[in-house]
Amino acid sequence: MSQFKTWFGKKKEAGIPEQLDETNIPKHVAIIMDGNGRWARRRGLPRAAGHHAGMKAIKRVTVAADNIGVEVLSLYSFSTENWKRPRDEVDYLMKLPQEFLALELDELIEKNVRVRMTGWKEGVPAHTLGAVEEAVEKTKNNTGLILNFAFNYGSRMEMMEAVRGIVKAVQSGELTLEQVDEASLESRLQTAGLPDPDLLIRTSGERRISNFMLWQLAYTELIFSDLYWPDFSDEHLYEAILEYQSRNRRFGGL
Numbered sequence: 059m060s061q062f063k064t065w066f067g068k069k070k071e072a073g074i075p076e077q078l079d080e081t082n083i084p085k086h087v088a089i090i091m092d093g094n095g096r097w098a099r100r101r102g103l104p105r106a107a108g109h110h111a112g113m114k115a116i117k118r119v120t121v122a123a124d125n126i127g128v129e130v131l132s133l134y135s136f137s138t139e140n141w142k143r144p145r146d147e148v149d150y151l152m153k154l155p156q157e158f159l160a161l162e163l164d165e166l167i168e169k170n171v172r173v174r175m176t177g178w179k180e181g182v183p184a185h186t187l188g189a190v191e192e193a194v195e196k197t198k199n200n201t202g203l204i205l206n207f208a209f210n211y212g213s214r215m216e217m218m219e220a221v222r223g224i225v226k227a228v229q230s231g232e233l234t235l236e237q238v239d240e241a242s243l244e245s246r247l248q249t250a251g252l253p254d255p256d257l258l259i260r261t262s263g264e265r266r267i268s269n270f271m272l273w274q275l276a277y278t279e280l281i282f283s284d285l286y287w288p289d290f291s292d293e294h295l296y297e298a299i300l301e302y303q304s305r306n307r308r309f310g311g312l
């Protein structure tokens with residue numbers, strides 16, 4: 059995020075970097091983790107190496123988000139469109155949740171992190187789903203940071219399913235047409251119970267939403283970074299939040 063001229067030289071060992079306003083930390087930060095393939099190509103490495111490096115970035119950013127008191131961190135790690143990628147790459151990607159959790163789940167549990175999944179289970183290989191569901195189950199009573207993996211997720215599908223649920227409820231007489239409101243839809247989204255994202259970060263220079271949380275992003279601050287996801291660090295997260303706070307000071311408040 060080279061547009062920011064802020065350095066965090068005086069960062070404390072743990073806790074909130076001095077420049078950040080601790081009374082205005084976004085509750086929900088969502089990230090579209092783009093640029094793993096490009097990062098690898100730049101280095102003459104296979105795409106898999108980029109995905110692997112991207113996994114390491116998840117660790118750094120999760121620890122940083124937890125450190126400053128973010129309540130929900132949503133990571134867009136695989137869209138319903140990504141199945142169109144080459145078979146080998148999809149196979150490799152589907153091994154990453156297991157690998158990530160094998161390396162990190164103990165520490166996530168120790169840090170009181172709760173793992174959640176947003177997306178469709180259909181079509182996900184059993185070994186992948188099993189690992190994710192185990193993590194969700196083992197952390198379901200944790201009360202710290204919610205680490206929400208948007209995995210095999212697409213927002214239009216999510217909204218369509220919610221609409222189907224509403225139609226069914228109307229047909230069965232459980233709801234009247236007049237009772238259908240924003241809350242009826244929201245409660246049927248997969249993010250029900252989570253606050254809407256306050257801040258969305260997309261890396262690697264793309265400036266699109268790409269079917270990610272379309273309903274939930276209505277009032278979200280959008281920050282686009284030219285960094286490739288594997289290069290994204292704790293300090294880049296802090297810089298993004300600083301930018302969020304500068305925008306939010308201008309327009310927020312009473």
Ligand code: V0D
Pocket residue numbers: 091094109110112113116134135136151152153154155156158159173189190193207209287
């Ligand atoms: C590849 C950058 C962790 C994005 C990060 C199959 C592309 C590394 C997970 C993960 C991926 C998912 C669920 C979970 C725990 C970990 C992951 C995918 C891709 C999609 F419960 N990294 N990661 N999932 N990459």
